[in-house]
Amino acid sequence: MKIAKDFRWEMAHRLQCHKGKCFNLHGHSYKMTVEFEGSVDSNTGMVLDYFEVKDIVAPLVNELDHTVIIWEKDEILIKKISELNSAHVIVPFESTAENLVGYFLDKISNSKLPKEIIKIKVRVCETENTYAEDEMIL
């Protein structure tokens, strides 16, 4: 059985390696779906309580909401955003949707999850028309 919950946040970024528009500092209204697969607990009738899902994922999303996410190699942007005193998060990867999926999969899989959960799937949408998705078997 699978259960899923959607999360949303606003975040600015740029892709330093991009040859086109994405090189420019810009923002997205991100949407993420986090899916958990496992057996239904016979006592609770649930795979995982949606409130537990929120407790695990919401702090990760809140950390990024209304910030600029910056690749650690983008030193000029780190310097300029710091000068503006604007909230930012420095990460060891280009902030593509693909890499954000890996970032969340890693963090969620390292959270305290019931042993009945066998698989996590994360889908990150930068726009209404695009997404990246991956899954992790636990």
Ligand SMILES: [Zn+2]
């Ligand atoms: Zn973008």
